[in-house]
Structure formats: structure tokens, C-alpha cells
Amino acid sequence: MDLFDLSGRVAVITGGNGGLGLGMARGLVKSGANVAIWARNEAKNAKALLEVRSFGTAEAVAIPCDVAEEADVEAAMAKTLEIFGRVDVCFANAGISGAGTAIPDMTVEGWDRTLAVNARGPALTYKYVTRHMIERARNGDPGGKLIVTSSGQSIMGVNRSSDYAASKAAVNGLTRGAAFELARYQITANALLFGYYETDITAKADPKFAAWMEKRIPLRRPGDHEGLEGLAVFFASPHSDYITGQCLPVDGGLCIS
């Protein structure tokens, strides 16, 4: 028996067309889960699909969606249900870097954009995914797993990143609220506080940030993308069913450094 066989399960992964999300999508498809990627860029969506579809028999689809827009999220959920009939797992992973401004220079537009994608996005995603999960529970099929991509910055300080930090602290709060409120339906909610991974987001940052990170991370390396595969599978599998409401750093020890 394969302890981590996810055949027959359906996972949504927002921002699953690149970076951390694609790493997680790879693991889910390799373990047999059907995957719906929700993201905006159609060329990246097509490329990611081509890759994950080559792994095996599980089905993968990509649905264009801006998670900051409620109508998009509602439509993406409807499309996912039309294709797969159910959703068991949701990784609310899509996100952007902050506006990069110091506190005295912040703008309303910069602050609102970061919060719209990074905090409102996961909240809207959970809104529509849990409507379905709750309906399933009421029909005798309880359960569901919500996992949000948070950041070490939700619990530590970084220069010119207060909007990003606030957006990630918001999803830690969303996690605890969701875990408490939805436990009655056997739905769990957890946040993964990632440290430093090389992706399109970090490629845009000041190179000094990468050098500083690598010195501070006790394991002395950025996160490895292969490691995201098994991590996602664990949080999508029944083996994590008794973990809920947690904000777990995945950071090579960065937060204790």
C-alpha cells in the first residue's frame, strides 16, 4: 500500500504555474491527485500543464483566474467543479512581492494591491472552496484541507516590506479563524511560512537580500523546490488530518536565527 497515494483526490492550487506553487503541483500530480491550477498568465499556465501532465495518469487543468477578483474566483471554482466534481484540498498560494517602499513612502495603491492579492486572494479562495466543502459535509461527505502560503516575514522584520509582512500576517489570522470555524465539518486549515526560495519573486529583489538570507539561514541554503513536492503531498494527505490552525515555518531554521 502506498501511504501517500492521492488518487481520486482533487486539489486546487492558486499560483500553481510557477515557483513554489508549481513545485507543490508536481508533488500532487505525482501522487495521483487531480489538480486545478488557478493563475493569470496563460502562457505560464500552458507550460506548467505540459510539464505536470507528463508525470502520470492524474488529470491537470489550468483555469485563468486573478485571485484578487471575486468574480474570477467564483468562476474558477465553478469551472473546477464542472471538470472534477469535487475539491478536497486547496493550496492558496498565489502571491506577489510588496511594493518595496519604506513606511514613510508607502502609497494607498501599493498597500492595497499587496493586500488585495496576498490577503483578499486567499480569503476569497477559501470563501468559494469552503462553500463547496461545507455542502459536501452536509451531504454526509465531510473533510477538506486548506493550506495557505504564508511567509517568514509574517513573524519577522524586513526593511521596505511592511505591506508584504502585513499581508502574510493576515493569512496567519485567516488560518486560525478558518481552522476554528470549520473544524465542525472536519475541514483543517494551516499556513506554511516559507523562508527563502529562488523564484521569480526573489529574482526581482535586491541581490543583497539573497546574500543576507543565506547568511542568516542556519541550514545555509535556500529552500529546495524538490522538497516542496512531499511537503504538499503530506498536507494534502490524511496523515496531516490531526494538524489544524498551525502556522508552520518551512525555512531551514531562519525564524530561530
Ligand SMILES: NC(=O)c1ccc[n+]([C@@H]2O[C@H](COP(=O)([O-])OP(=O)(O)OC[C@H]3O[C@@H](n4cnc5c(N)ncnc54)[C@H](OP(=O)(O)O)[C@@H]3O)[C@@H](O)[C@H]2O)c1
Ligand atoms: N520565494 C520565496 O522565497 C517565498 C517565501 C515566502 C513566501 N512566498 C510566497 O510564495 C507564493 C508563491 O511565490 P513564488 O515565490 O513562487 O513566486 P512566483 O514564481 O512569482 O509565483 C507567484 C505565483 O502567483 C501567481 N499570481 C500572482 N498574482 C496572482 C493573482 N493576482 N491571481 C492569481 N495568481 C497570481 C503567479 O501566476 P500569474 O502571474 O500567472 O498569475 C505565480 O504562479 C507567494 O504567495 C509568495 O508570497 C515565497
